[in-house]
Amino acid sequence: MKKFVEGSHAIAEIISKCRPGVISAYPITPQTHIVEGLAKLIADGELEAEFINVESEHSAASVVLGASATGVRTYTATSSQGLLLMAEVLFNIAGMRLPVVLTCANRSVSAPINIWNDHQDSMTVRDSGWIQLYAENIQEAIDLHVIAYKVAEDKRVSLPVLIGIDGYVLTHAFEVVDMPEQEMVDRFLPKFDPVVKLDPENPVSMGLLGAPDVYMETRYAIAKTMETALGVIQEASKSYSDVVGRPTGGLVETYRTDDAEKILIAMGSVVGSIKDVVDELREKGEKVGVLKIISYRPFPKDAIFEALKEAKYVGVVEKAVSLGADSPLFAEIAALLYKRGSNAVVNSFTVGLGGRDISSAQIRQIFGEMEKDETDTRFIGLNTELLEA
Amino acid sequence: MYPIEILVGKPGSSMDNKTGSWRSDKKPKFLQKECIACNMCFVICPEGCIAGNGPNTYTVDYDYCKGCGLCAYVCPKKDIVMIDEGEEL
Amino acid sequence: MAGVVADPKNHLMASGHTACAGCGQAIASRIVVNAAGKNTIISNATGCLEVFTTKAPQTAWRVAWIHSLFENAAAVASGIEGALRYLGKLDNINVIAQGGDGGTADIGMGSLSGMLERGHDVLYVCYDNEAYMNTGIQRSGLTPLDCNTTTSPVGKRSYGNPRPKKPLLEIAVAHNISYAATASVAWPADIEKKVKKALSYKGPKFIQIHVPCPLGWRFDSSLTLEVAKLAVETGLYPLVEYENGTLIGVRKIKPKPVEDYLKLQGRYRHLLKSPEALEEVRKVAQANIERYNLSVG
Numbered sequence: 001m002k003k004f005v006e007g008s009h010a011i012a013e014i015i016s017k018c019r020p021g022v023i024s025a026y027p028i029t030p031q032t033h034i035v036e037g038l039a040k041l042i043a044d045g046e047l048e049a050e051f052i053n054v055e056s057e058h059s060a061a062s063v064v065l066g067a068s069a070t071g072v073r074t075y076t077a078t079s080s081q082g083l084l085l086m087a088e089v090l091f092n093i094a095g096m097r098l099p100v101v102l103t104c105a106n107r108s109v110s111a112p113i114n115i116w117n118d119h120q121d122s123m124t125v126r127d128s129g130w131i132q133l134y135a136e137n138i139q140e141a142i143d144l145h146v147i148a149y150k151v152a153e154d155k156r157v158s159l160p161v162l163i164g165i166d167g168y169v170l171t172h173a174f175e176v177v178d179m180p181e182q183e184m185v186d187r188f189l190p191k192f193d194p195v196v197k198l199d200p201e202n203p204v205s206m207g208l209l210g211a212p213d214v215y216m217e218t219r220y221a222i223a224k225t226m227e228t229a230l231g232v233i234q235e236a237s238k239s240y241s242d243v244v245g246r247p248t249g250g251l252v253e254t255y256r257t258d259d260a261e262k263i264l265i266a267m268g269s270v271v272g273s274i275k276d277v278v279d280e281l282r283e284k285g286e287k288v289g290v291l292k293i294i295s296y297r298p299f300p301k302d303a304i305f306e307a308l309k310e311a312k313y314v315g316v317v318e319k320a321v322s323l324g325a326d327s328p329l330f331a332e333i334a335a336l337l338y339k340r341g342s343n344a345v346v347n348s349f350t351v352g353l354g355g356r357d358i359s360s361a362q363i364r365q366i367f368g369e370m371e372k373d374e375t376d377t378r379f380i381g382l383n384t385e386l387l388e389a
Numbered sequence: 390m391y392p393i394e395i396l397v398g399k400p401g402s403s404m405d406n407k408t409g410s411w412r413s414d415k416k417p418k419f420l421q422k423e424c425i426a427c428n429m430c431f432v433i434c435p436e437g438c439i440a441g442n443g444p445n446t447y448t449v450d451y452d453y454c455k456g457c458g459l460c461a462y463v464c465p466k467k468d469i470v471m472i473d474e475g476e477e478l
Numbered sequence: 479m480a481g482v483v484a485d486p487k488n489h490l491m492a493s494g495h496t497a498c499a500g501c502g503q504a505i506a507s508r509i510v511v512n513a514a515g516k517n518t519i520i521s522n523a524t525g526c527l528e529v530f531t532t533k534a535p536q537t538a539w540r541v542a543w544i545h546s547l548f549e550n551a552a553a554v555a556s557g558i559e560g561a562l563r564y565l566g567k568l569d570n571i572n573v574i575a576q577g578g579d580g581g582t583a584d585i586g587m588g589s590l591s592g593m594l595e596r597g598h599d600v601l602y603v604c605y606d607n608e609a610y611m612n613t614g615i616q617r618s619g620l621t622p623l624d625c626n627t628t629t630s631p632v633g634k635r636s637y638g639n640p641r642p643k644k645p646l647l648e649i650a651v652a653h654n655i656s657y658a659a660t661a662s663v664a665w666p667a668d669i670e671k672k673v674k675k676a677l678s679y680k681g682p683k684f685i686q687i688h689v690p691c692p693l694g695w696r697f698d699s700s701l702t703l704e705v706a707k708l709a710v711e712t713g714l715y716p717l718v719e720y721e722n723g724t725l726i727g728v729r730k731i732k733p734k735p736v737e738d739y740l741k742l743q744g745r746y747r748h749l750l751k752s753p754e755a756l757e758e759v760r761k762v763a764q765a766n767i768e769r770y771n772l773s774v775g
Binding site: 021053054056059062063064065066068070074199202204205209211214 | 518539549561
């Protein structure tokens, strides 16, 4: 059903249609509208679920951990500092193989305190064992949440999923979307059937101490499962697309990359802005394209290389930094291209930190600078006046 | 390769771990003369390795007993004594 | 408990765990889980109890049990309770959260307070051995006054821990919960009774159990119960019981000199040579005796 809706309310509605049994969250801007929406749906009797208001994000993550371990579908959402406060629990949830689904309304991290969008928060927990999917627009955000439950609860995977939604840019924006019907979601998403759960009828212990004789195998198992998840994400995206009758999901999306000499790589809403500039430059005859990474974890190396293999110039555009090193996505793309023998010139561009606007002019500037091979990350859109104190 | 099973413990599987080997100095001897089956030794044994059913039937499982001496302490009839580890029962 | 067949197979915490000989926490935690029965799910904080019962692939527990982190046992239990409520199974299953004094009164204080405030149908049990034993006897918020620990050491300028114990029970009671009590491993039947009573109430309830640690407190492993008993009998560890915020009972004592308790333990040896510091500990006991009217007659 087509409807004009705010991003956060769209996410609340689709989560409700996924029928979680326990929801727990702690308020943080710009995540709030999502959990407010869910709380209202429960208050109005439209969703049968326990909504547990907690005293911190650490406890929000711990509550969904406990509920998921008891065999119930769970949901939480957070942003920024909240995600960092959850970090310890996030590693624990993944280590215990619990299929929690979490929305991260992506926001910068303090200090200085800043409530606007970038990807530094979820990038910080990229090694936690969570699958990470990033949405370009509200429609994709809706679809990825349904796919996320399917993948997370697939017995071949059994890992938690974080969906990155750009704070404000998507959470507080309005868009006309195709909202799947309840019947479609029910058809696609079976009841959660956990492999192991806390049950007095079969009283197992979970969360054991893993000494050096077993610990490494548990990490290897997650690493291998991430490889399996690449296929499961594609499978789930395909069957979901069949249900809703339009293509969606997947590991990556290519846009006009087929004969492109210059390809930018990005995640999240900035991809939409890049697509506009690509169209504009294509009009002028420039061979440019953009590669959107939807699944950042697992990192779809084959799909990325396939899209980039003919490119002469590759630019990685990211709303994140690794202070003291190259920006994180760039480092991984550069390593991938090097290992596969590519001769492409690869450059790193960091943009939009702390909600700094990313203009078409900046994207044109990046396309213009791609041929210049530089070793270090370039910060695009800096106000140099502020730096000359 | 199923990744979750190695993370789950089966109920009571610690019984595979014979902690009696920790005992170095003393071990309890159940005299079975004055026992009134009060169950205090059974309840307070930190290892949970004392068994019995009725007066003068109580025994300790030396596979698990760490020799702490609390059963001898708690016995109201002094019917449990600590003896040297090497001594015959 | 007399009259029950003493069969170790009925223990819901099995043998083969790796607690130190004479461990007070091992005794108390088995009494708690046995009293709760097999229809129980436990959320266990990180600490000695978790480590000595569940080294993969083994577990000593015969009930459904989960360990997540140090500070979140109460929050995980809240999630378990929420899930059982959603599933319609809460009436038949007890949910217990448990941890040591550090996991409860220090790092886990926020999640405990949240769980109590939200009214979850969970029993929280704090096993109080008065320091961080699992990491090597460091001072916690429940370490008593003038106690020697590795991070509150005795020295030329120190009698040990400079602060009295955090009033954990009172903090729990202040949440308007239905039941809160202290207990001691020296009185096993009392622990059993209090656990059963606590579980008969809906909503959050809290029990704090004094569990001496032979290694950390430096006494012989055969003295765990004697040490625990003297803590109560000197007035240093009052056993009290609250229902709905009202004090409903205390264990009456004929107060013994605090030295009787202190002299058994290496952690207090320095006090016996320091009359002034000893007097401060005596005041703690006296304050407890007066506050709860502990003296017989």
